[in-house]
Amino acid sequence: xxxxxxxxxxxxxxxxxxxxxxxxxxxxxxxxxxxxxxxxxxxxxxxxxxxxxxxxxxxxxxxxxxxxxxxxxxxxxxxxxxxxxxxxxxxxxxxxxxxxxxxxxxxxxxxxxxxxxxxxxxxxxxxxxxxxxxxxxx
Amino acid sequence: xxxxxxxxxxxxxxxxxxxxxxxxxxxxxxxxxxxxxxxxxxxxxxxxxxxxxxxxxxxxxxxxxxxxxxxxxxxxxxxxxxxxxxxxxxxxxxxxxxxxxxxxxxxxxxxxxxxxxxxxxxxxxxxxxxxxxxxxxxxxxxxxxxxxxxxxxxxxxxxxxxxxxxxxxxxxxxxxxxxxxxxxxxxxxxxxxxxxxxxxxxxxxxxxxxxxxxxxxxxxxxxxxxxxxxxxxxxxxxxxxxxxxxxxxxxxxxxxxxxxxxxxxxxxxxxxxxxxxxxxxxxxxxxxxxxxxxxxxxxxxxxxxxxxxxxxxxxxxxxxxxxxxxxxxxxxxxxxxxxxxxxxxxxxxxxxxxxxxxxxxxxxxxxxxxxxxxxxxxxxxxxxxxxxxxxxxxxxxxxxxxxxxxxxxxxxxxxxxxxxxxxxxxxxxxxxxxxxxxxxxxxxxxxxxxxxxxxxxxxxxxxxxxxxxxxxxxxxxxxxxxxxxxxxxxxxx
Amino acid sequence: xxxxxxxxxxxxxxxxxxxxxxxxxxxxxxxxxxxxxxxxxxxxxxxxxxxxxxxxxxxxxxxxxxxxxxxxxxxxxxxxxxxxxxxxxxxxxxxxxxxxxxxxxxxxxxxxxxxxxxxxx
Numbered sequence: 064x065x066x067x068x069x070x071x072x073x074x075x076x077x078x079x080x081x082x083x084x085x086x087x088x089x090x091x092x093x094x095x096x097x098x099x100x101x102x103x104x105x106x107x108x109x110x111x112x113x114x115x116x117x118x119x120x121x122x123x124x125x126x127x128x129x130x131x132x133x134x135x136x137x138x139x140x141x142x143x144x145x146x147x148x149x150x151x152x153x154x155x156x157x158x159x160x161x162x163x164x165x166x167x168x169x170x171x172x173x174x175x176x177x178x179x180x181x182x183x184x185x186x187x188x189x190x191x192x193x194x195x196x197x198x199x200x201x
Numbered sequence: 202x203x204x205x206x207x208x209x210x211x212x213x214x215x216x217x218x219x220x221x222x223x224x225x226x227x228x229x230x231x232x233x234x235x236x237x238x239x240x241x242x243x244x245x246x247x248x249x250x251x252x253x254x255x256x257x258x259x260x261x262x263x264x265x266x267x268x269x270x271x272x273x274x275x276x277x278x279x280x281x282x283x284x285x286x287x288x289x290x291x292x293x294x295x296x297x298x299x300x301x302x303x304x305x306x307x308x309x310x311x312x313x314x315x316x317x318x319x320x321x322x323x324x325x326x327x328x329x330x331x332x333x334x335x336x337x338x339x340x341x342x343x344x345x346x347x348x349x350x351x352x353x354x355x356x357x358x359x360x361x362x363x364x365x366x367x368x369x370x371x372x373x374x375x376x377x378x379x380x381x382x383x384x385x386x387x388x389x390x391x392x393x394x395x396x397x398x399x400x401x402x403x404x405x406x407x408x409x410x411x412x413x414x415x416x417x418x419x420x421x422x423x424x425x426x427x428x429x430x431x432x433x434x435x436x437x438x439x440x441x442x443x444x445x446x447x448x449x450x451x452x453x454x455x456x457x458x459x460x461x462x463x464x465x466x467x468x469x470x471x472x473x474x475x476x477x478x479x480x481x482x483x484x485x486x487x488x489x490x491x492x493x494x495x496x497x498x499x500x501x502x503x504x505x506x507x508x509x510x511x512x513x514x515x516x517x518x519x520x521x522x523x524x525x526x527x528x529x530x531x532x533x534x535x536x537x538x539x540x541x542x543x544x545x546x547x548x549x550x551x552x553x554x555x556x557x558x559x560x561x562x563x564x565x566x567x568x569x570x571x572x573x574x575x576x577x578x579x580x581x582x583x584x585x586x587x588x589x590x591x592x593x594x595x596x597x598x599x600x601x602x603x604x605x606x607x608x609x610x611x612x613x614x615x616x617x618x619x620x621x622x623x624x625x626x627x628x629x630x631x632x633x634x635x636x637x638x639x640x641x642x643x644x645x646x647x648x649x650x651x652x653x654x655x656x657x658x659x660x661x662x663x664x665x666x667x668x669x670x671x672x673x674x675x676x677x678x679x680x681x682x683x684x685x686x687x688x689x690x691x692x693x694x
Numbered sequence: 695x696x697x698x699x700x701x702x703x704x705x706x707x708x709x710x711x712x713x714x715x716x717x718x719x720x721x722x723x724x725x726x727x728x729x730x731x732x733x734x735x736x737x738x739x740x741x742x743x744x745x746x747x748x749x750x751x752x753x754x755x756x757x758x759x760x761x762x763x764x765x766x767x768x769x770x771x772x773x774x775x776x777x778x779x780x781x782x783x784x785x786x787x788x789x790x791x792x793x794x795x796x797x798x799x800x801x802x803x804x805x806x807x808x809x810x811x812x813x814x815x
Binding site: 350358373380 | 718721727730734737738741744745748770771774777778781784785788789792793795796799800808812
Binding site for chain 2: 132133135136137139140143146147150154155156157158159160
């Protein structure tokens with residue numbers, strides 16, 4: 064496959080920033096607009112961008128199909144797992160107050176963990192949808 | 202700790218099971234996970250029902266946010282009964298599923314099948330347990346999306362069309378539901394069902410609330426396949442994998458009926474009682490249309506699964522008829538038929554699933570003479586068939602008895618006559634299958650058929666035995682249904 | 695004049711009703727399965743607006759408690775609709791996946807042609 068130099072250079076400049084922006088949106092989510100869903104979509108856009116420029120095979124070498132298929136349930140497992148941990152700590156399902164010594168910190172860390180779960184699932188799902196549509200009929 | 206957190210576990214366990222299935226990626230391991238989770242469900246549901254019967258309504262604040270601010274899981278007799286029904290059916294199907302799924306689903310998709318199945322179970326249980334209007338929508342879509350995917354896994358290419366058609370109609374239904382909730386939310390400022398009910402006093406005749414009632418009714422009716430909105434159902438049931446058909450036929454529409462009960466009686470009870478909209482009359486007419494129209498269409502089908510699917514539409518008519526009668530006996534009849542029809546249709550579709558497992562077809566011509574090759578399976582089918590007709594000594598009789606009783610209490614003797622008359626139609630279509638199966642020469646397709654493996658036969662027989670048992674001992678079913686009906690009717694006084 | 699004012703004052707509802715009805719019309723009237731999904735998306739979008747437009751309170755600030763502000767917009771509809779959008783995306787993805795497979799199985803995504811083909815069998 065012939066690679067256009069402009070695309071290749073632009074991709075190399077853009078892709079790190081896309082990942083950083085995804086993480087910014089992720090961790091800024093509890094202070095302003097953002098959160099796991101948006102971050103997941105941005106992170107998935109990075110992979111899709113890479114796949115469009117360098118081809119599906121190259122994208123699947125760094126981001127294999129199997130990993131994507133594991134990410135989808137892994138995120139749900141993180142989310143549901145946080146809830147179950149709070150059950151074991153003696154509070155209600157998804158009540159993060161007892162995750163740390165102080166309820167406010169507990170709520171903070173709880174929502175952060177849940178949002179990471181959301182990030183993993185959303186990014187995985189978006190890439191999985193992209194892979195399965197683009198890989199169709201080849 | 203476990204007893205207090207049962208409401209959360211009821212929904213979270215299937216979710217976890219689905220995640221595990223997706224991780225394992227091996228059909229047999231995924232089946233093991235699904236089996237363990239499904240078998241645990243009835244115990245949780247029974248625990249909830251016992252707690253409710255002992256000490257009244259359970260309220261569980263998800264995430265520790267107290268209702269009406271946070272999402273509340275609220276269990277009373279009505280939804281504890283539904284939870285038990287869905288979990289029981291889910292548990293009985295799982296041992297049956299192994300052989301059937303191995304035959305019908307490609308090996309690389311089996312783990313996904315079980316994952317999606319558990320997601321569907323999770324969604325249905327969530328819809329039944331939650332006391333938050335918007336949370337119901339989310340769980341409704343979880344279960345519906347899972348159902349579309351399950352149906353699309355059918356081997357026939359028409360399964361894709363059926364799933365697509367269901368997706369379009371189901372999404373319209375869910376969106377109508379959301380419009381209704383949105384209107385109620387803008388009128389009351391709350392999404393908690395109990396809180397909403399208390400805040401609707403005084404504004405029940407405002408146009409927005411009436412419009413909300415209309416949207417909710419149409420939206421939920423699409424999901425439960427009330428007569429003119431049932432178009433998606435026959436194809437979906439006919440082409441889905443056997444296990445999915447059994448599960449969806451026995452549970453999905455029932456949970457939607459529960460939503461209708463919840464909105465008509467608990468949330469919008471004042472609107473329903475006020476009669477500013479002729480809802481009960483409309484439901485009555487549509488139920489009768491379903492009982493006669495769909496059953497007559499069923500007679501002319503030559504695919505047994507499709508015939509049973511149309512019969513399902515007709516039987517849903519009996520359940521909604523109980524809502525339309527709106528007195529204690531009638532509503533008890535409707536709710537008990539919810540349970541009974543799940544048992545009957547479950548066992549009918551299981552028997553037909555076993556036939557499909559053996560001969561790979563359920564066309565009426567192909568099943569001819571099967572009675573001689575698979576006498577136990579076909580015997581089970583015949584008994585469940587008698588039950589759907591409403592023969593005394595089976596569960597079908599119990600539901601119709603209460604419905605007729607309710608009609609007489611209202612002085613609607615003509616309705617009692619129509620209920621009996623419509624049963625005669627089911628005699629025709631069930632009789633047609635029985636005649637073909639037992640009294641015709643063995644067809645070419647059925648030549649080498651034999652009884653299915655025990656793992657399929659035993660759950661079928663268990664379910665059929667239940668249709669007989671609950672036809673004699675009605676304290677558990679009709680008793681609890683009576684309590685549920687009383688609770689619901691208290692909402693419209 | 696009053697009537698005109700009533701119509702103009704509820705302009706958001708008119709937009710919602712227009713989107714809703716046109717979305718439903720596309721779902722019902724078009725035979726192309728992709729177009730049906732587009733109509734479905736339009737229909738769902740109208741519902742998002744139905745929730746969001748009453749959530750905005752005139753003069754309200756974003757709902758972050760501070761001393762200078764007393765009037766806040768209602769954040770709940772946004773949260774609900776974010777969820778509904780996710781559900782909508784999932785539905786659309788599943789619908790498109792089904793259409794792709796229907797195209798592979800039947801060679802067309804026009805409903806008329808598929809049903810005509812089915813009758814010949």
